[in-house]
Amino acid sequence: MARGLSGFERKADMTRCTWRKSVAGGAVFTILLVQSAGTQQQGTEKIGGDWPMYRHDLAGTGYSPLVQVNTRNVATLAQVWTYRLQGDAPAAAVPAGRGGPASVNSEATPIVVNGVMYLPAANRVVALESETGKEIWRYPVSGAAPSRRGVAYWPGEGNLAPRIIFTSGRRLIALDARTGALAAGFGKEGEVDMMVPYNSVPLVYQNILVVGANTPPGALGGVGNPRAFDARTGAKLWEFSSVPQPGSVGHDTWEGDSWKGRLGVNAWPFYFTLDERRGLLYLPLASPIPGAYGGDRKGANLFGNSVIAVDVRTATYKWHFQTIHHDIWDHDPPAPPGLFDVVRNGRRIPALGVTTKSGYLYILNRE
Numbered sequence: 001m002a003r004g005l006s007g008f009e010r011k012a013d014m015t016r017c018t019w020r021k022s023v024a025g026g027a028v029f030t031i032l033l034v035q036s037a038g039t040q041q042q043g044t045e046k047i048g049g050d051w052p053m054y055r056h057d058l059a060g061t062g063y064s065p066l067v068q069v070n071t072r073n074v075a076t077l078a079q080v081w082t083y084r085l086q087g088d089a090p091a092a093a094v095p096a097g098r099g100g101p102a103s104v105n106s107e108a109t110p111i112v113v114n115g116v117m118y119l120p121a122a123n124r125v126v127a128l129e130s131e132t133g134k135e136i137w138r139y140p141v142s143g144a145a146p147s148r149r150g151v152a153y154w155p156g157e158g159n160l161a162p163r164i165i166f167t168s169g170r171r172l173i174a175l176d177a178r179t180g181a182l183a184a185g186f187g188k189e190g191e192v193d194m195m196v197p198y199n200s201v202p203l204v205y206q207n208i209l210v211v212g213a214n215t216p217p218g219a220l221g222g223v224g225n226p227r228a229f230d231a232r233t234g235a236k237l238w239e240f241s242s243v244p245q246p247g248s249v250g251h252d253t254w255e256g257d258s259w260k261g262r263l264g265v266n267a268w269p270f271y272f273t274l275d276e277r278r279g280l281l282y283l284p285l286a287s288p289i290p291g292a293y294g295g296d297r298k299g300a301n302l303f304g305n306s307v308i309a310v311d312v313r314t315a316t317y318k319w320h321f322q323t324i325h326h327d328i329w330d331h332d333p334p335a336p337p338g339l340f341d342v343v344r345n346g347r348r349i350p351a352l353g354v355t356t357k358s359g360y361l362y363i364l365n366r367e
Contacts, residue, residue, distance in 0.1 A: 049066060049112070049115075050112050050113050050114065050115075051064070051109075051110070051111055051112045052111055052112070052113050052153055053111060053152065053153070053201075053203075053204070053271075054109050054111070054149070054150050054152075054201045054270065054271040055109075055271055055273075058203075058205065058273060058274040058275075058276050058339075059273060059274075059275075059338065059339035059340070060271065060273040060336060060337070060338045060339060061338065061339075061340070080131075080133075081132060081133030082133065083126075083128060083133045083135075085106050085108075085121040085122055086121070086122045087121065087122045087123040087124065105148065106120075106121075106122075106148055107148045107149045107270070108120055108148060108149055108150045109149070109150050110150070111150065111151065111152070111153055112130050113153050113162075113177070115129075115130050115131070116128070116129070116130060116136065116177075117129070117130040118151050118153065118164050118177070119150065119151065120146040120147055120148065120149075120150065120151055120166060121146075122145065123140060123141055123142075123145060123146075124138045124139060124140045124141055124146070125138070125139045125141065125146055125151060125164065125166055125175065125180070126138045126139075126180075127164075127177070127180060136180075137179060137180030138180060139175055139180045139181075139182075141168050141173075143168065143169070143171075144168045144169035144171070145168065146166050146167070146168050146173075147166055147167045147168065147198075147199050147200055147201065148199070149199065149200045149201055149270050149271075150166075150200075150201040150270075150271075151164050151165065151166040151201065152164070152165040152166065152201055152202045152203070152204045152209070153165070153177065153204065154174075154204050154207075154209070154231045156177075157207065157232060160185070160232055161176050161177065161178060161183075162176075162177040162178070163175060163176065163177055163183050163186070163231065164176075164177050164180075165202050165204065165209055165231070166201075166202070167194070167197075167198045167199065167200070167202065167211065169197045170193055170194050170195060170196065170197050171191050171192070171193065171194070172187070172191065172192040172193075172194050172198075172202070172209070172211065172229060172234070173190060173191050173192075174186040174187070174190050174191075174231075174234070175190070185232070185233060186232070186233065186234045187233075187234030188234075191234075192229060192234040194211060194227065194229075196213040196214075196215065196223065196224070196225075197213070197214045198211045198212050198213055198214055198268075199214045199268075200212060200214075200268070200269065200270045200271060201270060201271045203271065203272040203273075203274065203281075204231065205274055205276070205281075205312055206231075207230055207231045207232055208228050208229075208230070208231065208237060208312060208313065209228060209229045209230070209231050210226060210227075210228045210272050210281060210312070211226065211227055211228070211229070212224075212226050212266065212267035212268055212269060212272070213225060213226065213227075213266045213267055213268065214266065214268050215263050215264055215266040215268075215286075215289065223242070223243075223261075223262075223263065223266075224242050224263070224264060224265050224266020224267060224268070224285070224286065225239050225240055225241055225242050225266075225267070226239070226240050226242070226267040226272075226283050226315075227239045227240075228312075228315065237313075238314060238315040239315070240283065240308075240310055240315040240317075242265040242266060242267065242283075242285050242303055243259050243262045243265050243288075243302075243303070244259070244302055244303065245259075248317070249302075249317055249320075250302030250303055250320070252299075253299040253300040253301055253302040254297060254299050254301060254302075255297065255298040255299050258296055258297040258298070258299070259297075262288055262289075262297070263288070263289040264286055264287055264288040264289030264290075264291065264304070265285050265286060265287070265288050265289075265301075265303060265304045266285065266286050267283050267284065267285055267286075268286055269284050269333075269334070269335055269336045270335065271336060272336050273336045273337055273338065273339055273352075274312055275339060275350065275366055278350075278366075278367065279311055279312050279313065280309045280310070280311070280312065280318060280366065280367075281309070281310050281311070281312040281315075282307055282308070282309055282336055282337050282339075282352065282366070283307065283308045283309075283310060283336075284306075284307050284332070284333035284334075284335065284336050284337070284354065285303050285304060285305070285306050285307075285308065285332070285333075286304070286305070286330075286332040286333075287301075287304050287305050287324075287327035287328075287329075287330050287331070287332045288301050288304045288327070291327065291328060291329075291330045292328055292329075292330075293328065294326055294327075294328045297326075298326075299326065300322065300325040300326055301325070301326050301327070302320065302322060303320055303322070304322070304324075304326075304327055304332070305322055305323050305324040305325075305327045305331065305332045305333070305356070306320045306321060306322040306323065306333075307320065307321050307323075307333060307336075307337055307352075307354050307364075308320040309366070321354075321362065321364055323354070323356045323358075323360065323362060324356070324358070329357075329358070330357065331356055331357040331358040332356065332357060333354050333355065333356050333357075334355065334356070334357055335354075335355060336354075337352035337353055337354035337364075337366070338352065338353050338354075339351075339352050339366060340352070340353070342363075349365060350365065350366045350367055351363055351364065351365060351366055352364050352366040
């Protein structure tokens with residue numbers, strides 16, 4: 001079981017070099033760089049200058065070690081290029097679902113790998129030259145819009161080329177990162193039907209792709225279980241029951257048969273976090289549906305409003321921490337926990353911090 005921590009300080013120098021803004025005529029992605037008389041060592045900068053996943057790393061720190069932009073020169077940032085995210089034709093509708101956007105506004109954090117920037121636009125996924133904004137390739141997405149929040153990068157294996165992974169409604173799609181073509185051998189012609197929509201960014205760890213669920217309100221079969229797929233073939237690897245099934249931990253927190261077919265308790269975060277050393281994946285789960293009435297579901301209702309640690313390879317349950325028992329206010333954790341270490345009395349403790357909509361921050365031992 002997770003144990004709480006208190007009385008710690010964490011210092012971080014956050015460096016970001018991208019802005020998003022909305023202007024007349026559509027959303028625009030804008031790059032700004034520092035104007036400097038000094039010469040940059042381009043090779044060294046590219047080696048450590050990638051932003052390979054939504055929050056930079058598996059721990060979800062959002063921290064960049066780059067020092068080019070600092071408090072002394074940030075005021076001299078100047079626009080270098082822009083890229084228009086809207087398309088010429090109207091964008092496809094964004095699939096509805098709890099925790100998913102219902103508009104075409106971008107919430108994307110681009111990723112950068114080996115100097116190439118990848119991001120979703122209104123009706124396509126694109127690869128751009130990060131220094132110029134020049135389009136390298138584009139993949140038009142039909143049927144439903146690509147996730148407004150971002151894409152993921154899989155580095156490849158053996159003869160399999162690196163891939164860009166993203167979601168579009170129920171579809172999990174893999175593209176060749178070099179060409180933008182659908183990845184041969186992944187699912188059916190580069191696509192896998194996840195069965196439940198997920199409107200955010202898959203987590204990539206080794207050959208594992210982890211996705212959540214944006215449960216369609218009131219829709220039968222819209223169970224909010226997180227799932228994992230093979231990055232090479234698209235085969236399903238596991239599914240974690242967010243509402244505990246008979247015989248498993250937490251099943252007795254639902255009175256009678258109130259657990260059956262229960263909607264909500266879904267993993268809808270923009271991204272996931274992972275303790276790579278311990279192989280622990282952390283799943284933030286939402287409150288049950290219907291949320292404003294709990295008379296048909298007496299009990300604490302695990303794993304609603306919880307963060308759960310599971311084995312990333314098997315989804316084997318390790319521990320959970322429930323922030324609210326029997327929630328009727330929709331005060332679930334809106335984001336996965338951030339991972340960090342705390343030094344106390346000379347001992348380093350692996351910790352995590354998870355927030356809730358009720359305004360509380362919980363610090364837990366993440367082991």
